[in-house]
Amino acid sequence: MSAGEPALRIEGLSKSFGKLEVLRGIDLELADEEVVCLIGASGSGKSTLLRCVNRLEPIDAGRIVLGGDEITAPGNDLNRVRRRIGIVFQAFNLFPHMTVLRNVTLGPTKARGVSQAEAEAEATALLERFGLADKRDDYPDRLSGGQQQRVAIVRALAMRPELMLLDEVTSALDPELVAEVLNVIRELAEGGMTMLIATHEMSFARDVAGRVCFLDDGLILEEGPPAEIFTAPQQPRTQQFLQRIIDAGRL
Amino acid sequence: MAVGQGERPDPEVERPPSSPGLDPLGRSSRILGGPRQTGIRGVLIALASTVVFVGLVAVIVVNSSGWPAVRDAFFSGENFRSSLPEIAHAFLLNIKIFCIAEGFILVFALLIAVLRSLPGPVFFPLRAVAITYTDLFRGVPTILVIYILGFGAPGLQISGVPRSPLFWGVTALVLVYSAYVAEVYRAGIESVHPSQEAAARSLGLSRAQALRFVIVPQAVRRVVPPLLNDFIGLQKDSALVALIGPVEAFRQSQIDTAATFNFTPYLVTALFFILLTIPLARLTDLLIARDRRRLLAGGGLT
Numbered sequence: 001m002s003a004g005e006p007a008l009r010i011e012g013l014s015k016s017f018g019k020l021e022v023l024r025g026i027d028l029e030l031a032d033e034e035v036v037c038l039i040g041a042s043g044s045g046k047s048t049l050l051r052c053v054n055r056l057e058p059i060d061a062g063r064i065v066l067g068g069d070e071i072t073a074p075g076n077d078l079n080r081v082r083r084r085i086g087i088v089f090q091a092f093n094l095f096p097h098m099t100v101l102r103n104v105t106l107g108p109t110k111a112r113g114v115s116q117a118e119a120e121a122e123a124t125a126l127l128e129r130f131g132l133a134d135k136r137d138d139y140p141d142r143l144s145g146g147q148q149q150r151v152a153i154v155r156a157l158a159m160r161p162e163l164m165l166l167d168e169v170t171s172a173l174d175p176e177l178v179a180e181v182l183n184v185i186r187e188l189a190e191g192g193m194t195m196l197i198a199t200h201e202m203s204f205a206r207d208v209a210g211r212v213c214f215l216d217d218g219l220i221l222e223e224g225p226p227a228e229i230f231t232a233p234q235q236p237r238t239q240q241f242l243q244r245i246i247d248a249g250r251l
Numbered sequence: 252m253a254v255g256q257g258e259r260p261d262p263e264v265e266r267p268p269s270s271p272g273l274d275p276l277g278r279s280s281r282i283l284g285g286p287r288q289t290g291i292r293g294v295l296i297a298l299a300s301t302v303v304f305v306g307l308v309a310v311i312v313v314n315s316s317g318w319p320a321v322r323d324a325f326f327s328g329e330n331f332r333s334s335l336p337e338i339a340h341a342f343l344l345n346i347k348i349f350c351i352a353e354g355f356i357l358v359f360a361l362l363i364a365v366l367r368s369l370p371g372p373v374f375f376p377l378r379a380v381a382i383t384y385t386d387l388f389r390g391v392p393t394i395l396v397i398y399i400l401g402f403g404a405p406g407l408q409i410s411g412v413p414r415s416p417l418f419w420g421v422t423a424l425v426l427v428y429s430a431y432v433a434e435v436y437r438a439g440i441e442s443v444h445p446s447q448e449a450a451a452r453s454l455g456l457s458r459a460q461a462l463r464f465v466i467v468p469q470a471v472r473r474v475v476p477p478l479l480n481d482f483i484g485l486q487k488d489s490a491l492v493a494l495i496g497p498v499e500a501f502r503q504s505q506i507d508t509a510a511t512f513n514f515t516p517y518l519v520t521a522l523f524f525i526l527l528t529i530p531l532a533r534l535t536d537l538l539i540a541r542d543r544r545r546l547l548a549g550g551g552l553t
Binding site: 051054056079080082083085086087089091093094095096097106107110111112155156159 | 454456468
């Protein structure tokens with residue numbers, strides 16, 4: 001990583017699915033150890049933006065620069081790029097045929113070339129840190145949603161990513177399980193992990209984010225410190241969106 | 252964004268751990284597809300209805316006018332004893348045929364299935380080859396493939412190419428059954444939700460690694476029952492190889508029948524095939540039950 005470069009820089013990112021323009025020129029920068037939350041209605045392009053950043057979706061136009069390396073350059077080894085970025089999905093996407101331990105060690109052993117013993121030691125330490133040590137040998141189906149999502153976070157962390165992408169990681173959870181997952185993310189933020197988080201949890205965003213971006217119709221309409229966005233939004237669309245959230249009792 | 256709805260544990264697995272197979276009766280009646288009766292009363296009802304049913308059929312058959320002739324021709328104890336050892340010996344060839352064929356089919360069919368599910372325009376030629384292959388060998392009757400290869404291929408007289416009809420018979424079975432099994436595999440591969448591949452790729456695994464460690468293992472688990480079903484078919488079709496020469500169980504029973512004008516050897520052969528397929532069917536059930544138990548118990552039980 002070259003000095004002075006932001007951890008992530010996105011320039012003019014556009015993406016369409018057929019005729020539907022999902023992203024229409026996104027510009028965004030994340031400094032090292034910065035936590036940025038993406039908020040916005042469903043369909044505003046939050047998830048697509050995250051999936052474009054680690055190149056799970058091909059992009060139509062724009063540049064993405066990760067720690068000084070342009071990862072959208074043609075001929076880039078995408079497998080190598082993805083090893084540097086951890087992503088956690090809304091629906092966990094754990095591998096159901098593998099134990100928790102295998103879920104966590106698969107990436108390090110196969111993609112990072114770490115030995116099985118070393119990967120297991122690392123994985124066990126990570127699982128312990130997040131209170132999952134006793135679930136090591138269980139299959140994902142035996143775990144609660146909150147536990148599964150924590151395992152998914154550990155799985156991503158095991159790749160030692162320089163950037164984490166979290167895609168509405170609490171949206172599929174029962175309300176009483178949300179807190180345990182949010183606490184894990186909070187801990188990561190305090191530990192200095194650079195994170196780009198799409199979320200519907202406004203109070204969490206206000207709490208943990210250094211900056212909040214409001215996405216509307218494929219554009220970042222407004223961005224700023226959470227205190228500003230949540231208390232004095234400038235754009236009428238942002239005001240409307242937040243008003244609806246407040247009416248729904250979620251802020 | 253609808254990411255990974257398929258990720259919900261499937262309903263089979265979500266049953267409370269107490270329900271599957273705790274008492275042997277409940278499980279065996281489910282294997283036979285009947286309602287799950289429990290307790291001694293269930294056993295008695297099942298027993299009584301079976302006795303009545305079998306007895307009724309037996310009475311009808313034994314009282315038919317042609318029964319004595321059929322009994323002598325098909326149920327001769329003497330012919331049974333005399334043909335048994337020879338047919339048993341010949342049946343070893345059947346076992347050899349389908350064991351070898353099954354090994355090749357498992358690997359070859361998976362290769363075809365993977366080729367067929369390669370994405371992108373670059374791989375079009377490979378996909379086309381795989382599609383043509385499965386279309387062709389599912390379309391031509393097995394017996395024709397055996398004839399064409401068995402009589403045609405050795406006729407080419409290319410040096411180094413085996414001329415044994417057994418070799419070409421097995422090859423024909425491998426080619427035909429791989430086409431079916433490839434489709435079974437493909438259905439399995441496509442049933443694994445795309446979010447699984449996304450998760451694997453997001454860890455930095457290559458597409459090949461994602462297939463190898465994440466998609467294919469899940470796909471194969473899901474298709475074990477239809478896979479074994481195809482293998483039961485294959486076991487029976489091993490008899491077709493007899494048509495180009497090798498003396499396996501069916502051929503041997505033909506020979507015995509021709510010598511004595513008694514059809515009992517056919518029944519002996521049928522018995523051998525049944526004895527072999529029933530354990531395979533129960534094995535299928537066992538594997539499914541074990542997989543489900545393991546998922547429910549949280550591992551460590553296998």
